[in-house]
Amino acid sequence: MGIAERKERERLEMRQRIIHGAMQMFLEEGYEKTSIRNIAEKIEYSPATIYLYYKDKDELLYDVQREAFEQLITIFSKEATAEDPYKRLEQICRTYIKFGREHTEMYDLMFIIRAPMNVVDEQHLWTNGHDAFGFLVQCLSECIEQKLVRFKNVMTAALSVWAMGHGLVSLDIRCRFKVMEMTETDIQDAIEASINEYLELIKA
Amino acid sequence: MGIAERKERERLEMRQRIIHGAMQMFLEEGYEKTSIRNIAEKIEYSPATIYLYYKDKDELLYDVQREAFEQLITIFSKEATAEDPYKRLEQICRTYIKFGREHTEMYDLMFIIRAPMNVVDEQHLWTNGHDAFGFLVQCLSECIEQKLVRFKNVMTAALSVWAMGHGLVSLDIRCRFKVMEMTETDIQDAIEASINEYLELIKA
DNA sequence: TTGAAAAATAAACACTGTTTAGTAAATTTG
DNA sequence: CAAATTTACTAAACAGTGTTTATTTTTCAA
Known part of the structure; x- marks a missing residue:
């Protein structure tokens, strides 16, 4: 039936x-x-x-978050396509930061607010971000394999790159860079400079 | 009278x-x-x-935030006292991360939530974080002067170091590292490793 | 001591997430 | 097909939120 x-x-x-x-x-x-x-x-x-x-708002937000991560993965697949892993890493970083700046509300839901993570308790683990994170891990493991970056451990590398990207985006979104007495455009340039400098720093 | x-x-x-x-x-x-x-x-x-x-809750939170920043500065003054600027930079980073982990609710108010920043509009600038940021800037400018780090521009350097520290703390606080299938203690170790590696990376 | 000014509050307003009790529609059963 | 039952939906309520208004209490000056 x-x-x-x-x-x-x-x-x-x-x-x-x-x-x-x-x-x-x-x-x-x-x-x-x-x-x-x-x-x-x-x-x-x-x-x-x-x-x-x-069941509650958190559970709904969790599903919305999944949708948002699927969008991010789609963008990654389109924008970060370079054969060379290091170049692809650059593309990933820039795409991530661009995404955060252009979709602030979604970025909020994905990486900043507490709410949707409440449904991820002890047992159950957080699968929404899995593929997007995997995209970065895959890239970094190729970079390490080909000795293109100064990292040795993939997980430490992924943690670091992500933290740098998220740090820049989230401090910007939440207006904390106002502590530096700079114009909005100067801050944008400084963020750009920071990520460029970081990518240079980690280059082998 | x-x-x-x-x-x-x-x-x-x-x-x-x-x-x-x-x-x-x-x-x-x-x-x-x-x-x-x-x-x-x-x-x-x-x-x-x-x-x-x-006037409203945001204005109250702004004052609470100021108090929180005064606490952070006090801790900085106690914990980051090394004569050598690079060693002091290490102390600042570690103190910052320790503070974030130990005072998550205050860290939230200072660096994550939107609320208290709403009172900081176009004209008026954000003074609460000024001294704490100045502490980092001062240290980094000494580092650059003595050629102890690979940075050339103080502001880019400050932006980068802060972003890395904040990225690690905030992703941890907001449970996003759950995407890596690791135990809580392993994550803590990985954060430690990341900041150590970063400090090595920027060393001249 | 009385009148004005200041400080504090009780009660309301418009919102929030969520639950309960009851209605309307769809499906199964006799 | 009609009656009974299950499913889908909603109106209304509950307990909470930030905030405002009208009222009372306290403080001070004349």
């Missing part, structure tokens, strides 16, 4: 509708102004309906 | 009482559970009273 299958399909469609509504709200109004009620209104359902498909 | 002076003094005392109540709430219950009502209850005043001393 195909009814169970159709129901399952409808259930997934509804979840997709909710995720999509949430993402639209993010992009239009920003993360802070995205409430369950707003999302419900956007998709023309009552707020209570959302709770038939998601 | 000394009444005006006393009133002014009492006003400052009240603000101090509010700031202190807020900090206590942070340390005891965490940032997320700190509401105006909670703070009011802690200092045994009505919520509305707080609004006689602070």
Whole structure:
């Protein structure tokens, strides 16, 4: 009997509708102004309906986060295609920073806010970022193999590169660079200079 | 007449009482559970009273943030005292990371959350972090002067070192390192290794 | 001591995430 | 097909949030 299958399909469609509504709200109004009620209104359902498909807001945000990571991976696949691993590393870094600056609300959800990580407890591990991180790890392991970078351990390398990229993006997004008395454009240049200098530093 | 002076003094005392109540709430219950009502209850005043001393929550958080930065500067002054600038840079980095890990709620307020930065608009600049950042800049400019590091521009250097430190701390605090399938202690070691490796990388 | 000014608050407003109780629709059963 | 049952949905409420308003209490000056 195909009814169970159709129901399952409808259930997934509804979840997709909710995720999509949430993402639209993010992009239009920003993360802070995205409430369950707003999302419900956007998709023309009552707020209570959302709770038939998601246990709580965190669980919903976790699914939105997954969608966001899929977007990042798509961009990586398009922008970081160089054969040479070191060149690809450069592309990854620049793409990451560009992504953060252009999709601040999504970056927030992926790397800054606490909320969606609450559903990742002891047992269950965080799979959303897995492929994007894997992309970096793969690249760095090729770099190390071919002795193109000064790193020896892949995990330490990945941790470092990611930390540098995230540090620059998140301090910028959260306006902490205001401590340096510089214009907005000068700060952008300084971030650019920092990542360039870092890429030079780690070059073997 | 000394009444005006006393009133002014009492006003400052009240603000101090509010700031202190807020900090206590942070340390005891965490940032997320700190509401105006909670703070009011802690200092045994009505919520509305707080609004006689602070325009809104952001303005209050800004003052709490200032207090937090004063604590960080005090710790810097105690822990990063080496004569040799490069050694002092190492001390600064380690102290910063240790501070972030030990005072996660304060670190949140200082470097991660958006809230207190909303009061820092176009005109007015962010002075809270000024001295702590100055501490790093001073150290790095000595390092560059004595050719102890591979940086040439002080601001780029400060931006980079800060970004690396903040990247490691904030990704850790916000549980994003869960993407690497490692135990908590292994992650701590990897962070340690990363900062050590970075300090080696920038050494001239 | 009385009148004005200042300080504090109770109660409300508009929002939030979430739950409960009840309605409307779809499906299964007799 | 009609009745019974399960499923899908929602209105209304609960307990919380930041903030404002109208009112009361306290403090000070005349």
